[in-house]
Amino acid sequence: MSRHGHTRDAEARKPLLTGDYLEPSVLDSDEGEIIFDRSAPNIGRDAGRSAQKRLTYEEAVEEAGFGLFHWLLLVVCGWANASDAVEILCVSFILPTARCELQLSSSDMGLLTASIFLGMMVGGYMWGYLADRRGRRKVLVVSLTVNGLFGALASLAPWFWLFLLLRFISGIGVGGSIPVIFSYFSEFMPRLRRGAMISALATFWMAGNILAAGLAWLVIPQDWVRFSVGPLDFRSWRLFVVLCSVPSLTSALLFRLLMPESPKFLMEADREKEAIRVFRVMFELNMWRKGQDFPEFGLCTGSKQRGGGQETRTRGPRRGRLACVLKKALAPIKQMFNAPLRSRSVVLLVIFYCISFGYYGLWMWFPELFSRVESGGSPCSNVSLPSLQQNQSCSPVKTAVYAEGFIVAASNLPGNIFTILVMDNTGGKTLLAGSLIVSSLSVFLIYVVQTKVQTLILSCVFSGVSVIAWNALDVVGTELYPTQLRSSALGFFTGAGRVAAITGNVVFGRLVDSNCAVPVLLVSALLLAGGLVALLLPQTKQTELT
Template sequence: MNSAAEDDYIIEEAERTLLPSQSTEKATEYETAISEAGYGRFHLKLLLLCGWAVSSDAIEVVCISFVLPSATCDFRMTGFYKGLLTAIIFLGMLFGGYIWGAISDIFGRRSTLLMSLLINSIGGGVSSLCQKYWMFLIFRLISGIGVGGALPVIFTYFCEFQPKAKRGIMISVLATCWMSGNIISAALACFYGLWMWFPEIFNKMEKYGGTVCSISHGNSTVNETQSFCDPISKSIYWEGLVVAAANLPGNIFTIFFIEKVGRRWLLSASMVASGLSAFAILGMKTRLHNILLSCLFSCISVVGWNALDVLNPELYPTELRSTATGFFSGVGRLATIAANLSFGLLVDIHCAIPLILVSGLLVFGGLSSLLLPETRNVDLH
């Protein structure tokens, strides 16, 4: 382990902001200083603190999917209002990502991260006490603004302390903390448009039987809006826990292969395979088969998310890294909002439509990601 003096040396060298006017020779000195300082207590403490923040953000995002079946009864929500509830946090993340990202590049990562986490905790805490749908919606939005700022800043801040030889592995380890948040959420009760609806789908299958797209009760098709307060099977929360835990093999795979295979190849393969597994959900006829396929989707898709978490901060220069990461994260939130709203509307008509759309977009995105540059073992600028 490094001594305290070595830890201070790492911090001093890493906090020197590289301006555009400085030469590429200076950037090389930065990477050299980070590498020669070694790896020790400072990096472990940094991983624990940033990992805790990532897990907290994961709980805030994912918890609504486990609340949804009960909230449907309490707030008497139709499919559209359920879609709006799952989408509202991503609207907050859309604005929060860009605003906090820009603030981080101007005023520094640490203070911005602390402020965004504070806003997240306030929004989440107050929303847990809300008794009205519109109040719940507002504070979920506030929570999303905090989460949207914290996530890009966490990964940017963590990335800038990692030597290039270990950067991919350590960011993948940090990304694994998202799985921890998922598991905690499931025990107390990540692909957003589809993932957020898994517990709702499990609940329908548990109550009515049949395939995911032909939920029936006896010989007649059941309309979801017929009863807001049907008893909720506790097994759906255990099923959610199992699906969340299925992230683990994918996380381990990423840690071991991110530096060997490269970022874009893992991202592409993961997205294409996720699209195919999502499409296969249409053919599942039993709850067990659906759970197993959902676990497969969870395991495969997390590889792509981890690769993206590594790739994102490596593509941009230091003075724009948080702003760019937050901006493109915000663009992704627009798609997430559209996915959740459309899923809420279309799933009540026929769930085959959104599942086919999810599958097609994942495959298309996976093939398109091959056009991205490979950043493995590249100096941060």
Template sequence: MTPICNITRVGFRPICFSPTLFWYELSSRKQIDQEMEYQRLIDNQDERDVEETGSETLYEDALKQTGYGRFHWLVLFLCGWAVSSDAIEVLSVSFMLPSAQKDLDMSSVDKGWLNAIIFVGMMIGGYFWGSLADRHGRRTVLLGSLTVNGLGGLVSSTSQVFWLFLLARFISGIGVGGSIPVIFSYFTEFQPKDRRGKMISALATFWMFGNIIAAGLAWSVIPRDIGYHSASFKYNSWRIFVALCTIPSLTSAVFFIFMPESPKFLLTIGQNRKALSVLKFIHKKNKQPSSYKVTSLVLDPDHRPIHLTHQDTGCVSSISRNLKSLASISGELFRPPLLRSSVIMLIINFTLSFGYYGLWMWFPELFSRVEKYGGSPCDHHVGPPNRTTNSTGAMDKDWIYFSGFLTALSNLPGNLLTIYLMDQLGRKLLLSSSMVASGVCVFFIPLVRDKWQNLGVSCLFGAVSTVGWNALDVLSTELFPTNVRSTSMGIQTGVGRIAAIFGNVIFGELVDVHCSIPMILVSGLLVFGGLTSIRLPSTVRTDIH
């Protein structure tokens, strides 16, 4: 059957009705007619708005009048699936390192660079995509970044040499770097202030689900003797695992084709009627009993919309205009009144990312060493010697991936805690206490004497650090106004990626010397970042601008 498509003029996705594409709400012919009728309503919106009269309604009040229902839960699921896809792509490399070491002929230093290269891509992608999202919209950027993420991962699964695998992971990182900051901006702009803290915390929990999915896939696929082998080409189990990890990002890109643009972004750039149409759409999907009475929108009484121009003046002029716009948006972050918050958030992102990713990406390798040789993970200073393992290779691998799975699952208590306490205790207290406690956990890792103690401390670190990440995600979206929000998150995550690069490379350089050295460094940075976060302002139940 040929799909019937109606492209709207208001930042909506194309509405296509076919047996395969009409996923948004599977229903009867009556539902299809309702969708088409609503699209005709949007097409005539400009003309009708001219005739409508009424006082202007603040965006927060207008958003509250849409109700809270099925549309918001759908946005949570779709954005959460995208967050999970990013977690899977970032963490997948750490799970395949032990198995890929022989195929790609990697040393510990090579492993450190492989863990780090995705963060190099994320650093570049975070600023590039984040700035574009503040100029061209959240939805369009999400489509592009998620697609780049998935395609880069697919290419890496076929790479037969280390340098090509490294390049493909870099490209994948560019995609991941764009989707993470933009997803949180997009999601936040649909949330009323009385639910915002809890719902952003709920969205952040999907990183844990991505971690669990990656660990579960690794445990199910990598230890198995499956795949294709020839004289010149290998596609074994760890490569299949890498390919499977791209499915969430590619499906997320497809899902966002059918989603509307952020109404707050539309309002920020002066497209008030289009923003109102999106809010009416949300009200309709939430099936509110009363009609939507808002007829005119304003972001806040003093807001001056940013009008974006799109003159067709040639490629060079277009690039120059976009670069100037990106520089202008970025400059706002480092001038009062945003300067103080920007600097503090950059310090926190650096210390938390260095500590978390510098250690977390190496957990499977540390579990592998403890399982093979026993004792503390820091007892084996000069690479893996030739020793007889305590069990068969299959059992060793099962323990490694079981440990990774359990460590990922340990994030659940921290996620549930933040959903409940984010608005009660506040973002600052949760962030500060979490980072200090995480630093204390890391300090004790070199002191453990067997694999169960190592697993216990690692799980405790995962549970405690999750609280800090969730609080940081909420603060990152609330501290900055709509017109610079995605750029701000892109810069913050970019600095975090630089820290993650340093963390992984330093860990790779020192893990065979004595791993207690990077452990102490990680512990100190986490405590310092936690104390710095006390200087941030409170954003509990405040309006976002």
């Protein structure tokens, strides 16, 4: 008690961010009260604070300034976002090689690419709900650890079914980190900079994409990486899977050691003193070497009930307690689809489904499609050889396949730069609708063209334009819902998107050999539909977070 009570003022003046500012135990509401609310030195301060000015969340964020803290936050959250991209996309790069060792048909490859999305669907809402109830930081640490740990273990799986299971569990971790990262990040941002900064955070997906493609290019073609242990034949593609898990594990460590809890969440949970400590850390880092003193102020906190977690532990039949827990867990979804949020929730549900089916359905199969056009022609004109025969031949995959994947990944850069420059002035709604429509056209032309070079160019156009849609959706999604629903809503919609991604990958796996035109044209149609529906969203340009 003495360490947190009598030395708290000295600790609060530290210019460095460490995990001591918000220890994991602080995330538990009961322990938070013990540590910060009941220590003797707080009595005089609390008595004086009643006469201080009390600031809203937006005013407190402005008071804390903008600077070094926010750039550090961008790097840490961005690396976590990049780690998710690496973990998701690494499967697409191992398909041309791993299918030989694991004896996969095209349908099996569709199941493999779908497995991580199935895990993301399961984990998305669950982690989002926990983040809205227990805090963003703790959920990020746990979900990123699950992601990296099981992703690495998958590299040691000698059988396809075990590899599939471990990728599924890894996907549960990814499902938590993606929506929570954007909620967490947005709740530190000043209103006028939020759109550009969230767009900058979204660009780290491109960094992860490029990292995965670069690692695949450097590692998978190597033939010196090979040894056998029992039924396990460890080859270069398995080393690639191990390397892809490193970003997630290092991201979890960075959040655990460096980052504080979201001040917006703390205010909504009526944990004023903890929120003020976070604002103090932000101020001292942002005003480093400027010689300014942290202004004393109080906060207009929320009135969220803190004892609600005890309701599920009352006496009664087990079935009744389970029903109570289930009802409480589904309450955010009910709120999302009640007035006045119903219309925007329905529109976002349609958009997430369309863009996820289109983007992941096509993107996860790019390396395989490039492998099929190496001899010339379009992706859908060189599929006469049955998948089983391809597996039996097991011919080495040309290095050019991974080089082309790297080029397509790098083509995200112009779209990301464009989004950062125009987001705050144009607004997410306009960018979202326009980019989805252009993406639809580029996919249609991929089906029409007849040469490898044309296919590569249009794939790059699709990559550069579709990333604008994702960046805009990240901004719009965080601004359309209040704090107590934000992570739950994003978790729910990303979960719905995972259903679409699973469907898209299964459809590609079933039809890429027999009727390639169907999935490609379906992707084009869904992206067009998503772009038109996006026009129904409200404009959220530079809006205040509620």
